[in-house]
Amino acid sequence: MGMFPEYHDTITVANVKRGQLPFYILEITIDFLINMHHHDYVELLYVVEGSGIEIINGKKHTLQPGTASFLLPHHIHEIQGNPASPLRVYCCMFDISVLFGSRFDFELVGRLLRSGGDLPSFVDFKNEQIEQMNSIFSSIVREYTGSNFGKFTFIRVKLLEALLQFARELQPAAQDEFRPAxxxxxxxxxxxxxxxxxxxxxxxxxxxxxxxxxxxxxxxxxxxxxxxxxxxxxxxxxxxxxxxxxxxxxxxxxxxxxxxxxxxxxxxxxxxxxxxxxxxxxxxxxxxxxxxxxxxxxxxx
CATH class of the missing domain: 1.10.10.60 (Homeodomain-like)
Structure with a gap:
């Protein structure tokens, strides 16, 4: 019998209440194999520490501090953790509707939708960029676990900041001036x-x-x-x-x-x-x- 990828029910895990942003974030350590799987939500993964291997839609790359991966719904992937150097990662999971918040986001969204196709599914940030991304994800976690006014607005703003930094690193990418009514x-x-x-x-x-x-x-x-x-x-x-x-x-x-x-x-x-x-x-x-x-x-x- 052939091996089928697992389906992960992220919508149930998120347990999003009516009116809430369809989003959750985990800070986890990976020193084991996460079997091939797919899910309904978009995923943005960011590595803080450690090393490993990730395979997205059949393409393999190394995970290291500063690596960010972006997966659209039902992109198939697996992660091989390294017991000698466990991965510590931030994992953001969100409904694809979060990307479509404004007609002015089309340039960003257009590039992200090409990730895993004619554009890569990952980037490796360096030096000051790593510090900036670390700060973004830390602030998202603090906000997500708190109860401040405008919590989900803040989270979406910081998530878009992280996605914009990711999209800017994807090369090459054509500019898109399409603006429908x-x-x-x-x-x-x-x-x-x-x-x-x-x-x-x-x-x-x-x-x-x-x-x-x-x-x-x-x-x-x-x-x-x-x-x-x-x-x-x-x-x-x-x-x-x-x-x-x-x-x-x-x-x-x-x-x-x-x-x-x-x-x-x-x-x-x-x-x-x-x-x-x-x-x-x-x-x-x-x-x-x-x-x-x-x-x-x-x-x-």
Whole structure:
């Protein structure tokens, strides 16, 4: 039987009351393996101490002090802690709606939505930047555990500050001057949120158009302006990104992977995969899996 990624029910863990910001933060120590998993919430992870390995959508990177990782809903990831140097991290979990608070945030949101696609899922801050990020997360924790007036407004402001610092480090990134009208903009934001949490379902421009009362051309154009691709290409990128992680991190049969990420047929999955990655899913698995990589990282000199 193939190994499937675990689903973490972050919404239940958050236990958000009506009117509260859909957000929580944990300060935790990791010296063990956190198995491959995914969840509904966006995650911003920041390393304060220690070392380890993180794999996001099949791509591996080192965790060290100053590393920040950003994951959109249902990005698949795992963390390998190092018992000799335990990780101490801040982990912010929040609903994707938190990103869409103002029509002036489109530049920031547009870049963040490309994280894990044509932009990396992590950055490594240095020197003064580390001090600044440490201060931001410490202030979020203090506010989150307190009861000051405007608590959740303060948290969102500091969270956006951290996300802005993260987004500024992502390279390269095109400037986005797309500014739709306010009412239709809000509905387009809802479309993007919906796509990221329902990408494995049968989604079409027509169904989204009816659901959100936006014309199919407007949705396609809006996605292209904001995220860099039209609807079909954007859906393919999200689905193939999820497939990369399943192929590199599990022994799930390729046909099952195709179904899991939302493709109607194995043939269409293989065709799109080859177009985006230049090889078949089976070739990708054979070429890029090396089960000794994580272990060797901690045994080298």
């Amino acid at each position: 306010l009412d239709s903009q809000k509905r387009l934001e809802n479309v993007i949120q919906y796509i990221h949490t329902h990408y494995a379902e049968k989604l079409t421009l027509e169904t989204l158009s009816k659901k959100f009362n936006l014309s199919p051309p407007y949705i396609s154009q809006g996605l292209k302006k904001l995220c860099g691709e039209g609807f079909v290409d954007y859906m393919h990128k999200i689905r193939i990104g999820s497939a990369l992680s399943l192929l590199s991190s599990t022994d799930m049969p390729v046909a099952d992977v195709a179904v899991e990420v939302g493709f109607d047929s194995y043939r269409s999955f293989t065709r799109v995969f080859r177009k985006l990655r230049g090889m078949t899913p089976s070739q990708y698995r054979e070429t890029y899996i090396n089960t000794d990589d994580i272990a060797s990282h901690f045994t080298q000199g």
